Amino acid sequence: MTRDIVEELKQNKPFPSKGQEAAVALLRTADVLRRLIGAVVEPEGITTQQYNVLRILRGAGEAGLPTLEIADRMIEATPGITRLIDRLETKKLVSRERCLTDRRQVFCRITPGGIKLASKLDRPILDATDTALGILKKNELTSLIDLLDRTREHSNQQFIERRRTS
Amino acid sequence: MTRDIVEELKQNKPFPSKGQEAAVALLRTADVLRRLIGAVVEPEGITTQQYNVLRILRGAGEAGLPTLEIADRMIEATPGITRLIDRLETKKLVSRERCLTDRRQVFCRITPGGIKLASKLDRPILDATDTALGILKKNELTSLIDLLDRTREHSNQQFIERRRTS
Protein backbone atom coordinates (compact mmCIF):
# COMPACT_ATOMS: atom_id res chain seq x y z
CA MET A 1 0.00 0.00 0.00
CA THR A 2 2.69 2.50 -0.93
CA ARG A 3 1.11 5.90 -1.13
CA ASP A 4 2.26 7.48 -4.31
CA ILE A 5 3.07 11.10 -4.67
CA VAL A 6 -0.22 12.08 -6.24
CA GLU A 7 -2.06 10.83 -3.21
CA GLU A 8 0.40 12.47 -0.87
CA LEU A 9 -0.12 15.86 -2.39
CA LYS A 10 -3.88 15.30 -2.53
CA GLN A 11 -3.96 17.31 -5.71
CA ASN A 12 -7.01 17.22 -7.87
CA LYS A 13 -5.00 17.25 -11.06
CA PRO A 14 -2.27 14.76 -11.84
CA PHE A 15 1.18 15.94 -12.78
CA PRO A 16 1.39 17.63 -16.18
CA SER A 17 4.55 15.69 -17.01
CA LYS A 18 6.73 12.84 -15.88
CA GLY A 19 9.57 15.31 -15.44
CA GLN A 20 7.60 17.41 -13.01
CA GLU A 21 6.50 14.35 -11.07
CA ALA A 22 10.14 13.32 -10.75
CA ALA A 23 11.14 16.84 -9.72
CA VAL A 24 8.56 16.89 -6.94
CA ALA A 25 9.52 13.39 -5.80
CA LEU A 26 13.13 14.52 -5.68
CA LEU A 27 12.42 17.63 -3.64
CA ARG A 28 10.15 15.83 -1.22
CA THR A 29 12.52 12.95 -0.67
CA ALA A 30 15.48 15.25 -0.14
CA ASP A 31 13.47 17.23 2.40
CA VAL A 32 12.72 14.13 4.47
CA LEU A 33 16.36 13.13 4.34
CA ARG A 34 17.47 16.63 5.35
CA ARG A 35 15.18 16.62 8.36
CA LEU A 36 16.35 13.15 9.30
CA ILE A 37 19.99 14.21 9.25
CA GLY A 38 19.05 17.44 11.00
CA ALA A 39 17.51 15.43 13.83
CA VAL A 40 20.78 13.55 14.25
CA VAL A 41 23.07 16.59 14.47
CA GLU A 42 20.70 18.96 16.25
CA PRO A 43 21.21 17.45 19.75
CA GLU A 44 24.89 18.41 19.41
CA GLY A 45 23.92 22.04 18.89
CA ILE A 46 24.90 22.33 15.25
CA THR A 47 23.03 22.47 11.96
CA THR A 48 23.47 20.17 8.97
CA GLN A 49 25.35 22.92 7.18
CA GLN A 50 27.74 23.36 10.08
CA TYR A 51 28.27 19.61 10.22
CA ASN A 52 29.01 19.65 6.51
CA VAL A 53 31.72 22.29 7.06
CA LEU A 54 33.26 20.22 9.84
CA ARG A 55 33.47 17.17 7.59
CA ILE A 56 35.00 19.20 4.77
CA LEU A 57 37.60 20.67 7.09
CA ARG A 58 38.36 17.34 8.71
CA GLY A 59 38.97 15.95 5.24
CA ALA A 60 41.26 18.86 4.43
CA GLY A 61 43.53 18.07 7.38
CA GLU A 62 46.16 20.31 8.97
CA ALA A 63 46.49 22.61 6.00
CA GLY A 64 42.93 23.83 6.24
CA LEU A 65 41.01 25.48 3.41
CA PRO A 66 40.24 29.03 2.26
CA THR A 67 36.71 30.19 3.05
CA LEU A 68 35.32 30.14 -0.48
CA GLU A 69 36.85 26.76 -1.19
CA ILE A 70 34.68 25.43 1.62
CA ALA A 71 31.63 27.07 0.05
CA ASP A 72 32.42 25.30 -3.23
CA ARG A 73 32.51 21.92 -1.57
CA MET A 74 29.27 22.27 0.37
CA ILE A 75 26.49 19.82 -0.44
CA GLU A 76 24.05 22.71 -0.60
CA ALA A 77 25.04 26.12 -1.97
CA THR A 78 25.68 28.50 0.90
CA PRO A 79 26.04 32.22 0.15
CA GLY A 80 26.35 33.02 3.85
CA ILE A 81 29.49 30.96 4.35
CA THR A 82 31.29 33.71 6.28
CA ARG A 83 28.73 33.89 9.06
CA LEU A 84 28.24 30.15 9.05
CA ILE A 85 31.92 29.78 9.87
CA ASP A 86 31.66 32.69 12.33
CA ARG A 87 29.27 30.54 14.37
CA LEU A 88 31.59 27.55 14.21
CA GLU A 89 34.45 29.74 15.35
CA THR A 90 32.37 31.06 18.25
CA LYS A 91 31.76 27.45 19.27
CA LYS A 92 35.51 26.84 18.98
CA LEU A 93 34.99 24.07 16.45
CA VAL A 94 37.08 25.80 13.77
CA SER A 95 39.84 28.40 13.76
CA ARG A 96 40.73 31.00 11.16
CA GLU A 97 43.95 32.56 10.06
CA ARG A 98 44.73 34.99 7.28
CA CYS A 99 47.01 33.51 4.64
CA LEU A 100 50.51 35.01 4.67
CA THR A 101 51.34 34.51 0.99
CA ASP A 102 47.96 35.79 -0.24
CA ARG A 103 46.51 38.10 2.35
CA ARG A 104 43.10 38.08 0.67
CA GLN A 105 42.53 34.49 1.70
CA VAL A 106 41.48 33.27 5.12
CA PHE A 107 42.37 29.69 5.93
CA CYS A 108 39.98 27.73 8.11
CA ARG A 109 40.99 24.70 10.13
CA ILE A 110 39.04 22.29 12.27
CA THR A 111 39.98 22.31 15.96
CA PRO A 112 40.45 19.19 18.12
CA GLY A 113 37.00 19.92 19.56
CA GLY A 114 35.59 20.04 16.04
CA ILE A 115 37.18 16.73 15.14
CA LYS A 116 35.79 15.19 18.31
CA LEU A 117 32.28 16.40 17.55
CA ALA A 118 32.39 15.34 13.90
CA SER A 119 33.69 11.91 14.88
CA LYS A 120 30.98 11.52 17.46
CA LEU A 121 28.42 12.01 14.71
CA ASP A 122 30.00 9.74 12.08
CA ARG A 123 28.31 6.55 13.17
CA PRO A 124 24.83 8.00 13.82
CA ILE A 125 24.89 9.78 10.45
CA LEU A 126 26.06 6.66 8.66
CA ASP A 127 23.34 4.66 10.37
CA ALA A 128 20.68 7.21 9.50
CA THR A 129 21.60 7.48 5.81
CA ASP A 130 22.11 3.74 5.41
CA THR A 131 18.82 2.98 7.09
CA ALA A 132 17.02 5.64 5.05
CA LEU A 133 18.43 4.32 1.79
CA GLY A 134 18.54 0.74 3.03
CA ILE A 135 15.17 -0.03 1.52
CA LEU A 136 16.92 -0.14 -1.85
CA LYS A 137 18.96 -3.07 -3.08
CA LYS A 138 22.61 -2.51 -3.95
CA ASN A 139 22.01 -2.39 -7.69
CA GLU A 140 19.09 -0.02 -7.15
CA LEU A 141 21.33 2.29 -5.14
CA THR A 142 23.86 2.27 -7.96
CA SER A 143 21.10 3.05 -10.40
CA LEU A 144 19.72 5.86 -8.23
CA ILE A 145 23.15 7.45 -7.87
CA ASP A 146 23.63 7.32 -11.62
CA LEU A 147 20.25 8.87 -12.38
CA LEU A 148 20.82 11.63 -9.82
CA ASP A 149 24.35 12.36 -10.99
CA ARG A 150 23.24 12.73 -14.59
CA THR A 151 20.26 14.86 -13.61
CA ARG A 152 22.43 17.12 -11.46
CA GLU A 153 25.05 17.54 -14.14
CA HIS A 154 22.42 18.50 -16.67
CA SER A 155 20.46 20.76 -14.32
CA ASN A 156 23.60 22.53 -13.27
CA GLN A 157 24.39 23.35 -16.89
CA GLN A 158 20.87 24.66 -17.27
CA PHE A 159 21.21 26.78 -14.16
CA ILE A 160 24.49 28.29 -15.32
CA GLU A 161 23.01 28.91 -18.76
CA ARG A 162 20.05 30.66 -17.15
CA ARG A 163 22.18 33.01 -15.07
CA ARG A 164 24.36 33.82 -18.07
CA THR A 165 21.46 34.86 -20.30
CA SER A 166 19.72 37.19 -17.87
CA MET B 1 34.64 5.91 16.62
CA THR B 2 34.90 2.71 14.65
CA ARG B 3 37.99 1.53 12.90
CA ASP B 4 36.57 1.19 9.39
CA ILE B 5 35.45 4.82 9.16
CA VAL B 6 38.86 6.02 10.20
CA GLU B 7 40.57 3.81 7.68
CA GLU B 8 38.25 4.88 4.92
CA LEU B 9 38.94 8.52 5.66
CA LYS B 10 42.67 7.94 5.66
CA GLN B 11 42.36 6.17 2.33
CA ASN B 12 40.64 9.29 1.10
CA LYS B 13 37.64 7.19 0.20
CA PRO B 14 34.97 9.80 -0.34
CA PHE B 15 31.99 7.76 0.85
CA PRO B 16 31.94 5.10 3.57
CA SER B 17 28.86 3.47 2.06
CA LYS B 18 26.71 3.33 -1.03
CA GLY B 19 23.80 4.60 1.03
CA GLN B 20 25.69 7.70 2.07
CA GLU B 21 26.82 8.32 -1.48
CA ALA B 22 23.20 8.14 -2.62
CA ALA B 23 22.12 10.43 0.22
CA VAL B 24 24.65 13.07 -0.79
CA ALA B 25 23.74 12.75 -4.47
CA LEU B 26 20.10 13.19 -3.52
CA LEU B 27 20.71 16.30 -1.43
CA ARG B 28 23.00 17.87 -4.01
CA THR B 29 20.65 17.23 -6.91
CA ALA B 30 17.63 18.54 -5.03
CA ASP B 31 19.56 21.70 -4.16
CA VAL B 32 20.35 22.42 -7.80
CA LEU B 33 16.74 21.82 -8.73
CA ARG B 34 15.54 24.08 -5.92
CA ARG B 35 17.78 26.90 -7.06
CA LEU B 36 16.66 26.41 -10.65
CA ILE B 37 12.99 26.68 -9.70
CA GLY B 38 13.83 29.58 -7.39
CA ALA B 39 15.38 31.43 -10.29
CA VAL B 40 12.15 31.01 -12.26
CA VAL B 41 9.78 32.32 -9.57
CA GLU B 42 12.05 34.94 -8.04
CA PRO B 43 11.52 37.56 -10.80
CA GLU B 44 7.82 37.55 -9.85
CA GLY B 45 8.71 38.49 -6.28
CA ILE B 46 7.78 35.20 -4.62
CA THR B 47 9.71 32.28 -3.17
CA THR B 48 9.36 28.63 -4.14
CA GLN B 49 7.47 28.01 -0.92
CA GLN B 50 5.02 30.79 -1.69
CA TYR B 51 4.59 29.45 -5.21
CA ASN B 52 3.90 26.03 -3.75
CA VAL B 53 1.12 27.48 -1.58
CA LEU B 54 -0.42 29.20 -4.59
CA ARG B 55 -0.51 25.93 -6.51
CA ILE B 56 -2.04 24.08 -3.58
CA LEU B 57 -4.73 26.72 -3.17
CA ARG B 58 -5.43 26.88 -6.86
CA GLY B 59 -5.94 23.12 -6.81
CA ALA B 60 -8.29 23.46 -3.85
CA GLY B 61 -10.60 25.80 -5.76
CA GLU B 62 -13.31 28.07 -4.38
CA ALA B 63 -13.66 26.22 -1.09
CA GLY B 64 -10.12 27.03 -0.02
CA LEU B 65 -8.22 25.14 2.64
CA PRO B 66 -7.51 25.46 6.38
CA THR B 67 -4.01 26.71 7.18
CA LEU B 68 -2.55 23.49 8.54
CA GLU B 69 -4.00 21.46 5.68
CA ILE B 70 -1.83 23.60 3.39
CA ALA B 71 1.20 22.87 5.57
CA ASP B 72 0.50 19.14 5.21
CA ARG B 73 0.50 19.35 1.44
CA MET B 74 3.68 21.37 1.08
CA ILE B 75 6.52 19.77 -0.85
CA GLU B 76 8.91 20.80 1.92
CA ALA B 77 7.85 20.81 5.58
CA THR B 78 7.08 24.37 6.67
CA PRO B 79 6.63 25.10 10.38
CA GLY B 80 6.22 28.82 9.67
CA ILE B 81 3.15 28.39 7.51
CA THR B 82 1.22 31.20 9.23
CA ARG B 83 3.73 33.89 8.38
CA LEU B 84 4.34 32.44 4.95
CA ILE B 85 0.65 32.96 4.21
CA ASP B 86 0.81 36.37 5.94
CA ARG B 87 3.22 37.43 3.22
CA LEU B 88 0.98 36.10 0.47
CA GLU B 89 -1.97 37.93 2.00
CA THR B 90 0.02 41.17 2.12
CA LYS B 91 0.71 40.73 -1.57
CA LYS B 92 -3.01 40.12 -2.08
CA LEU B 93 -2.38 36.73 -3.63
CA VAL B 94 -4.47 34.87 -1.05
CA SER B 95 -7.30 35.81 1.31
CA ARG B 96 -8.20 34.40 4.71
CA GLU B 97 -11.45 33.93 6.54
CA ARG B 98 -12.24 32.29 9.84
CA CYS B 99 -14.42 29.22 9.47
CA LEU B 100 -17.95 29.72 10.82
CA THR B 101 -18.67 26.13 11.78
CA ASP B 102 -15.30 25.62 13.49
CA ARG B 103 -13.97 28.94 14.60
CA ARG B 104 -10.51 27.51 15.27
CA GLN B 105 -9.87 27.04 11.59
CA VAL B 106 -8.89 29.73 9.13
CA PHE B 107 -9.72 29.04 5.51
CA CYS B 108 -7.32 30.35 2.90
CA ARG B 109 -8.27 30.99 -0.70
CA ILE B 110 -6.32 32.08 -3.71
CA THR B 111 -7.31 35.45 -5.17
CA PRO B 112 -7.73 36.21 -8.89
CA GLY B 113 -4.34 37.92 -8.71
CA GLY B 114 -2.86 34.77 -7.21
CA ILE B 115 -4.36 32.61 -9.94
CA LYS B 116 -3.00 34.96 -12.56
CA LEU B 117 0.51 34.83 -11.09
CA ALA B 118 0.49 31.06 -10.67
CA SER B 119 -0.76 30.60 -14.23
CA LYS B 120 1.94 32.90 -15.53
CA LEU B 121 4.54 30.63 -13.96
CA ASP B 122 3.06 27.29 -15.05
CA ARG B 123 4.81 27.12 -18.38
CA PRO B 124 8.25 28.38 -17.25
CA ILE B 125 8.22 25.93 -14.32
CA LEU B 126 7.15 23.06 -16.52
CA ASP B 127 9.87 23.95 -18.99
CA ALA B 128 12.48 24.19 -16.25
CA THR B 129 11.62 20.88 -14.61
CA ASP B 130 11.21 19.05 -17.91
CA THR B 131 14.49 20.39 -19.18
CA ALA B 132 16.26 19.56 -15.93
CA LEU B 133 14.95 16.00 -15.90
CA GLY B 134 14.91 15.79 -19.69
CA ILE B 135 18.31 14.16 -19.74
CA LEU B 136 16.62 10.97 -18.55
CA LYS B 137 14.67 8.64 -20.81
CA LYS B 138 11.03 7.98 -20.02
CA ASN B 139 11.69 4.58 -18.45
CA GLU B 140 14.54 6.07 -16.43
CA LEU B 141 12.20 8.77 -15.11
CA THR B 142 9.71 6.09 -14.09
CA SER B 143 12.50 4.21 -12.38
CA LEU B 144 13.77 7.34 -10.60
CA ILE B 145 10.30 8.20 -9.34
CA ASP B 146 9.88 4.67 -8.03
CA LEU B 147 13.23 4.67 -6.24
CA LEU B 148 12.54 8.08 -4.70
CA ASP B 149 9.01 7.18 -3.62
CA ARG B 150 10.21 4.05 -1.88
CA THR B 151 13.10 5.87 -0.24
CA ARG B 152 10.85 8.65 0.97
CA GLU B 153 8.25 6.29 2.34
CA HIS B 154 10.91 4.40 4.27
CA SER B 155 12.77 7.48 5.47
CA ASN B 156 9.56 9.07 6.62
CA GLN B 157 8.83 6.03 8.77
CA GLN B 158 12.31 6.27 10.19
CA PHE B 159 11.86 9.95 10.93
CA ILE B 160 8.57 9.37 12.72
CA GLU B 161 10.09 6.47 14.65
CA ARG B 162 13.01 8.67 15.68
CA ARG B 163 10.84 11.47 17.03
CA ARG B 164 8.64 9.00 18.90
CA THR B 165 11.53 7.39 20.77
CA SER B 166 13.21 10.56 21.97
Next chain:
DNA sequence: TCTTAATACTTGACGAATCAACTAATGACA
Protein backbone atom coordinates in the same frame (compact mmCIF):
# COMPACT_ATOMS: atom_id res chain seq x y z
C1' DT C 1 -22.39 19.68 33.15
C1' DC C 2 -17.81 20.33 34.42
C1' DT C 3 -13.19 19.36 33.67
C1' DT C 4 -9.53 18.03 30.86
C1' DA C 5 -7.51 17.17 26.59
C1' DA C 6 -6.87 18.04 21.94
C1' DT C 7 -7.03 21.00 17.86
C1' DA C 8 -5.90 25.03 15.05
C1' DC C 9 -3.59 28.30 14.79
C1' DT C 10 -0.79 32.83 16.44
C1' DT C 11 2.91 35.28 18.43
C1' DG C 12 7.66 36.36 20.30
C1' DA C 13 12.32 35.72 20.25
C1' DC C 14 16.05 34.50 17.93
C1' DG C 15 19.00 32.17 14.54
C1' DA C 16 19.85 31.59 9.75
C1' DA C 17 19.71 32.74 4.76
C1' DT C 18 19.93 36.23 0.97
C1' DC C 19 21.39 40.01 -1.92
C1' DA C 20 23.85 43.97 -2.73
C1' DA C 21 27.35 46.87 -1.66
C1' DC C 22 31.76 47.28 0.23
C1' DT C 23 37.02 46.72 1.48
C1' DA C 24 41.40 44.78 0.78
C1' DA C 25 44.73 42.38 -1.85
C1' DT C 26 46.49 40.54 -6.03
C1' DG C 27 47.16 39.97 -11.03
C1' DA C 28 47.32 41.54 -15.82
C1' DC C 29 49.11 44.50 -18.99
C1' DA C 30 50.26 48.63 -21.30
Next chain:
DNA sequence: TGTCATTAGTTGATTCGTCAAGTATTAAGA
Protein backbone atom coordinates in the same frame (compact mmCIF):
# COMPACT_ATOMS: atom_id res chain seq x y z
C1' DT D 1 55.11 51.74 -12.64
C1' DG D 2 50.31 52.95 -12.77
C1' DT D 3 45.76 51.73 -13.96
C1' DC D 4 42.09 48.59 -14.09
C1' DA D 5 40.00 44.23 -13.51
C1' DT D 6 39.71 40.22 -10.69
C1' DT D 7 39.67 37.65 -6.56
C1' DA D 8 38.56 36.80 -1.61
C1' DG D 9 36.07 37.82 1.81
C1' DT D 10 33.14 40.91 4.97
C1' DT D 11 29.26 43.71 6.31
C1' DG D 12 24.46 45.74 6.38
C1' DA D 13 19.68 45.46 5.60
C1' DT D 14 16.14 42.61 5.16
C1' DT D 15 13.60 38.54 4.84
C1' DC D 16 12.83 33.98 6.12
C1' DG D 17 12.81 29.88 9.06
C1' DT D 18 12.40 27.72 13.59
C1' DC D 19 11.18 26.53 18.20
C1' DA D 20 8.66 27.36 22.34
C1' DA D 21 4.95 29.19 24.48
C1' DG D 22 0.50 31.26 24.20
C1' DT D 23 -4.74 31.89 22.92
C1' DA D 24 -9.16 30.50 21.36
C1' DT D 25 -12.18 26.93 20.27
C1' DT D 26 -13.95 22.40 20.13
C1' DA D 27 -14.23 17.53 21.59
C1' DA D 28 -14.34 13.82 24.96
C1' DG D 29 -14.88 11.67 29.26
C1' DA D 30 -16.49 11.35 34.30
